[in-house]
Amino acid sequence: MxxxxxxxxxxxxxxxxxxxxxxxxxxxxxxxxxxxxxVKNTGTGPITGWTVDWELGGSTVTSLWNGGHTVANxxxxxxxxxxxxxxxxxxxxxxxxxxxxxxxTPAPRCxxx
Numbered sequence: 001m002x003x004x005x006x007x008x009x010x011x012x013x014x015x016x017x018x019x020x021x022x023x024x025x026x027x028x029x030x031x032x033x034x035x036x037x038x039v040k041n042t043g044t045g046p047i048t049g050w051t052v053d054w055e056l057g058g059s060t061v062t063s064l065w066n067g068g069h070t071v072a073n074x075x076x077x078x079x080x081x082x083x084x085x086x087x088x089x090x091x092x093x094x095x096x097x098x099x100x101x102x103x104x105t106p107a108p109r110c111x112x113x
Contacts, residue, residue: 033103049113059101
């Protein structure tokens with residue numbers, strides 16, 4: 001479930017793997033929220049694609065930019081676009097979304113494609 005405020009999720013990234021992204025809430029309002037998610041390659045080699053997924057916790061994504069997404073079994077998976085999939089070591093990209101429902105504290109998983 002996602003909750004309000006800023007949250008950062010970290011793990012021990014392996015070579016050529018992106019770390020779980022920090023998520024910041026751009027805005028919250030009664031019944032909805034907007035967030036920006038940053039993906040950073042903290043590995044020792046480049047990556048050519050990534051996917052971030054997390055449990056929606058009852059929220060419904062109403063729009064998403066700088067990524068493509070699918071929803072199944074209460075989880076959303078956001079994948080890179082053709083223009084933001086390749087990340088050199090230390091490079092970042094981001095995507096954003098708006099959703100209906102309460103924002104929560106995400107526990108995103110980030111994996112290379």
